[in-house]
Amino acid sequence: MTVSSITTELIRGALTYASEEMGVALRNSAYSPNIRERMDHSCSIFDSKRRLVAQAEHIPVHLGSLPFAVNATLESFKETLEEGDAILVNDPFLAGTHLPDLTLIKPVFYREKLAGYVANKAHHSDIGGKSPGSMPSDSTDLREEGLIIEPVKLVRSEVVDDNVIKMITSNVRTPKITIGDLKAQIAANSMGERRLIDVIERYGVDVVQEAVEKAMTISEKRLRKALEEIPDGEFEAEDYLEDTGISDKPVLIKVKITKSNGSVKMDYSGTDQQVKAPVNAPLGVTVAGVYYTVKCITDPTIPTNDGFSRPIEIYAPRGSLLNPVFPAPVAGGNVETSQRNVDALLKAFAQIIPEKVCAGGQGTMNNVTVGGEESTGGRWSFYETIGGGMGASSEVDGADGVHVHMTNTMNTPIEAIETSYPIRLIKYELRADSGGPGKRRGGAGIERSWMLLANSATVSILAERNKIPPWGLNEGKQGALGEFFLLGSDGTRRKLNSKSSFGMTKGDVLMIRTPGGGGFGNPCERDPQLVLRDVLNGFVSIEAAKREYGVAVDLSSKEIDWKLTERLRKDNQQRYEQW
């Protein structure tokens, strides 16, 4: 029997929608702002051979990591799976990301035969360990980062195992929220299960299986065609994590891309060994970075399923930064190292298709976790990540104040923070002169400052690009470095390391400045009117306009001094040629 391309599309569409519906159910009934406000979760449907059929992901880091999790977990899980069971896991070497991401996998049976799996992954607000929010910046061993959950049946025949729940809640700082979010995860999987069965009942097991197979082939074909349009060859690139928080030594990521016809290979040989610091990226994260990059430079509308991964080959040496083994700490792997992985990949692709990539973006997620004790004896903890500048491309200026590449989580509203936590925001604005100069300007970073209102709190920051700035492209210049300061209530000002944990007391202010994106093209080729607009809007200072762009602005008339501009640009050009 052959299934027509129409039935294939109908079934593919129905299952994709089913995964989206799972996401809606998870988001709407979740307790933690991580899921509801920041959408740090994703949902997928798999066939009985554990191949990805459809995925609704809101942040790219889940793109490859959830399929990885399902495969690795089911491979290692030896108990028999019955109808109504669900496996919970967060072991990074199986689940693919860091400990706060809890993955829940449910087998789906149709007439007592395995028909597939539904799964979802959600970032919980705390999973125990040495620091609130479970994102320590100074862990040297995975066991410091929180509770490690090896694959375990959380649900047996639709009944939640209270012992497992107890084991979890006795280890986390915010048990009620954790239970609420787990319930939401269970509800989302049940929704997915119902939808998958609906589709099977309507079309029949065999038709669905064949359609799924065909849909995968279509994705594979489309990706191969798109890859064929990129010139063949070998391209190498390197980028660094500036330090690890534990040691000041930079860590190397090295990649060699071999593009040949309709396939592409990423070889990470030469990348540094795993480190005793929380920046190791589990293989699932590395894979996600590759998929993300390939999607960006080919055709983002190709449906994500198993077929999409077929033209892509990845080799990351075991025991390296990008494929670590137990007990490597990984808290910052998917938030920081994942970004650097993409930077390295884009740098390599920039050598062949510069018009299709962008300059280096802020390259970090600026993780800040703060927590302390409530007056009632309970504990509070708040986690956020802060956007910055996106790299400019050949077509457009980099976006100002956004999350780049592997994440796209939302900020938590100031008014929501101030109602729930003893924190008062002082400033939230875009940074002047932070976007890298270029014909296209890099995006501006953000300055965010807040004051602690409680007597004391513990803070943990995990960020990058405070030493090595985001790179420019095609003569474009680098973006501004990020920086963190602790402004003491006593008037002191202390510069903080980008990966550190420290205490704060009442009245202290944490000032966060996030990096700007790199520029694209020679700044002296930028349209002076755009420079004028940037000056009037305060994104570029009058001095920087002169120095970097060779544009003189007269502030009183709000106009360009054309004569002076012409001279400045000529000088700049000469200087550039001499250099």
Add this chain to the structure above:
Amino acid sequence: METTRYRVSIDIGGTFTDLVALDEETGALTNVKVPSTPREPSDAVLNAMREFLWRAKPSEVASVTHATTIAVNALLGQLGLEIPRTALITTKGFRDVIEIGRQRRPELYNLSLQKPRPLIPRMYRYEVSERCGAKGEDIQKLDEEEVAKLGAVLKKENVKSVAIGFINSYVEPRHEEQAEKCLRRVYPDVYVTSSNRIAREHREYERISTAAVNACLMPIISSYTEELTNRLRNKAKIESTFMIMQSNGGIASSEVIAEKPVTVIESGPAAGVIAASFYSRLLGISNILSFDMGGTTAKAGTVREGLPEVTSEYEVGGKVHSGRIVKGSGYPIRFPFIDLSECGAGGGTIAWIDSGGGMQLGPMSAGADPGPACYGRGGDKPTVTDANVVLGRLNPKQLLSGRLKIRSDLAEKSIRKMICERTDLTLVEAATGIIRITVSEINKIMRIVSVERGIDPRDFTLIAFGGAGPMHACLLAEELSIGQVVVPLNPGLFSALGLIAADFVHHDSRPVLGKGSKEVGADLIEKLFVEMEEKTGKLLLREKVEKEHIVFERQLDARYLGQAYELRIPAMNPFSQEALKEAERSFHFTHKSIYGFCSEDEEVEIVNARVIARGIISKPSFPKRPKVYRDNPNDAIVSKRPVYMDEKSVTECPIYGRERLSAGDVLNGPAIVEQYDSTTVIFPGWICEVDEYGNLRVERRE
């Protein structure tokens, strides 16, 4: 005294401005279509009205209700509708809140993405010293002198409109009120919008963005409504009240709109859902899904217990991805909007084969020009309409009573060339495939407004309208397991009934502060309700609604303590301690019905109190015709033709003329009913009866 017999609606679209008048004596709808005049939209309104007044006297016009896209067009930067210089005054340190937004990029995999251009450029965003805390306490008093100085600057800069938005003003609006007063003193001519007055809800970005959008629109909309009212009065001698449709599905007087133009952003698209809710009451069907399909899009809406569902998450100018708004792609507005989901699946939507050999639908559309291949105007790509022509479901020779010639050979050619030659599909398989995929796309948006909101579509009736809706209604109903379909008498003009039959509606909300129900007393909430009812009631009285026609509805936004998302639940009047307990019970119940679980031992937090004030207008009446059960409605058959109801078999199908049908007629599927601007396909397994109003009531046979 002459009787007023016409209720008139005027809808300005991108290409045409449509006037539809309901003659209450006969129930007939008259349509006047004139080209839109984007630079001066009121020209087209006046042209349409003048043409209508060839047939009626100005004094016979009972009411004029207007839907307009002027607000959206201005925000999207349409030529001739430039937004006058607008400024923002905000708390020191926070002028970029409306530019950073939620720090999301609207597209995940685009390395050259662009964020929406800020409506108020950074150079016109000013900061003043002031700060309120989360409990409304003064951390820093407002420096009035600073505001006064700023007022002088704004005047000098020729700023026409100002938004004021301070952090935490939803708790304590005092500083915004002071700043507003101060500004008006030094610069009396400037338009002012304070965020607490426009959307008193927490989340600073969304609230201040709403204020900014309102401020940008105020100068444009107030001069537009004034001009239109004057011209209708002076040039067309129309004395009746002039109302505008709001995004919340209710009408408001043009004077009220001038102060709160943000309420008319989605003035037009909601009309179909309002029409469905009017029909729900007319026909006594309480739960309805509305399905509106035209040339380029399909729209889905929900009517529950006779009332349209509303949502307050909306971004104007935003992108839509598979029926959902992409966050960060537009300007958020916190104001109730009719819950509408839309997708690019209309008659003109193009089907194509992707590089992997899969069939895709849209988002490209053949539009009105060149239109589908079968129009013979040079279009060569296969559209949904071409597929229907090839299958014989749509008249293969002519449409619009012969005004539009149809070239079925061109429809066939386009499908063969663009689909069949690139796949192994036969012509009929390809054509039925296009329709199947179309229906499955529409199924998605119907589910977004029903299943995703905790509604089971099986308990609902589908109302299908728009030129292309009735053709796909039975197929869609089957996807949704719906057993009843209604096709109104004039599917192409049905939306206009929404404008004609809408009530006055005003929404208001207040934050309820304090964690959990234990901290908040029922009497405090009661006070908030009364305050809002007074405020919205006054508005209705200003709009000349009689007091006995005013109805209030009370609602609460609630969540489990610690949850980040609220559910809306009804609240009783008066709101006593007992009512609070009842509200909690109803919250647990709603949570369970939507998300499949509830936690009765968890504390329930009340976040907002809301009031919906309705000014009920007298509903248009339609003449009923008694059912005559004639043995044989064969007299109504105008022709027969071969039709594919599926890819397997072709049947010789009777074609009925809609105007020849009379109440009580029963048609068994397969059958097709043709009328001027629409075609209804009754599939095998479905049976259709004509009701007293002339509607087709199509039901699935047991």
